[in-house]
Amino acid sequence: MNFELQEPPINIGEEISVKSFEMIQAEAVNYEGFNRFDTNEKALVERLIHTTTCFEQIIDNIYFSDNAMIKLKELLEKKAKLIVDTNMIRSGLSKFYLDKYENEVICYVNEPEVFEMAKVNKTTRSYAAVELAIERFKDEPMVLACGNAPTFIYAAINTLIKQNINLDNVILLLFPVGFVNVVESKEYGKKFMNHFGVEGIILEGRYGASTMVVASLHAAYRLIKDYDSEFGKYNGK
Numbered sequence: 001m002n003f004e005l006q007e008p009p010i011n012i013g014e015e016i017s018v019k020s021f022e023m024i025q026a027e028a029v030n031y032e033g034f035n036r037f038d039t040n041e042k043a044l045v046e047r048l049i050h051t052t053t054c055f056e057q058i059i060d061n062i063y064f065s066d067n068a069m070i071k072l073k074e075l076l077e078k079k080a081k082l083i084v085d086t087n088m089i090r091s092g093l094s095k096f097y098l099d100k101y102e103n104e105v106i107c108y109v110n111e112p113e114v115f116e117m118a119k120v121n122k123t124t125r126s127y128a129a130v131e132l133a134i135e136r137f138k139d140e141p142m143v144l145a146c147g148n149a150p151t152f153i154y155a156a157i158n159t160l161i162k163q164n165i166n167l168d169n170v171i172l173l174l175f176p177v178g179f180v181n182v183v184e185s186k187e188y189g190k191k192f193m194n195h196f197g198v199e200g201i202i203l204e205g206r207y208g209a210s211t212m213v214v215a216s217l218h219a220a221y222r223l224i225k226d227y228d229s230e231f232g233k234y235n236g237k
Helices: 013-028 032-036 039-052 056-061 068-077 087-092 095-101 112-121 125-136 151-162 182-196 210-225
Strands: 062-064 081-084 142-146 170-174 199-203
Touching: 013 039, 032 056, 039 056, 039 062, 039 068, 039 210, 056 062, 068 142, 068 170, 068 199, 068 210, 081 087, 081 125, 087 210, 095 210, 112 125, 125 142, 125 151, 142 151, 142 210, 151 170, 151 182, 170 182, 170 210, 182 199
Parallel strands: 081 142, 142 170, 170 199
Antiparallel strands: 062 199
16 A cells, blocks of 8 residues: 655645634634624634634633733733743743743742642642742732642632732733632632722633643733734734
């Protein structure tokens, strides 16, 4: 039996990216829920779809507070600390954007001090890590981003309240995935946001991932300077 070698139909990275978003935009408009998003929100939703290939799961479950995208871009430009629950998020984020906007990624989950805090307080390391991070950077803008550990959400909210943090300097990105505490933590996050007027983005239900946090932040970075609103697509810069 003969086997014929083939080459990819499209073999240039930039062309692949452009084609991908063209296909996403063409398909997404067929979902009724997609029309409820504004231009900035659509850019983030498209980026999440690009990361997962999941249309319905993203479109039907993503929640934006009223000014989430504006606040996210504003805080990134204000050199916000990116307090995250996994080093996977740190690894996935573009060094170019982190350096350009001077956003330091904070993940204390593997710090010896956090191991001890978790042991003494009988919490997860994710809980202890975000407690420590918020206490250290309480006077700075912060993006609190969760892609894996729902206990991070409880710790973030409880510490923000206990430390009397200025909530105008905070946004929550809540994308934990799994079964235990996941749905409940996101509901707690949404209740907190609505009660205190805190901005945030939540992928409701069980679905989520650290890669979605990365995708969301990259979408926001692109929107700050590089998103071409006239043509509705990324300009490749």
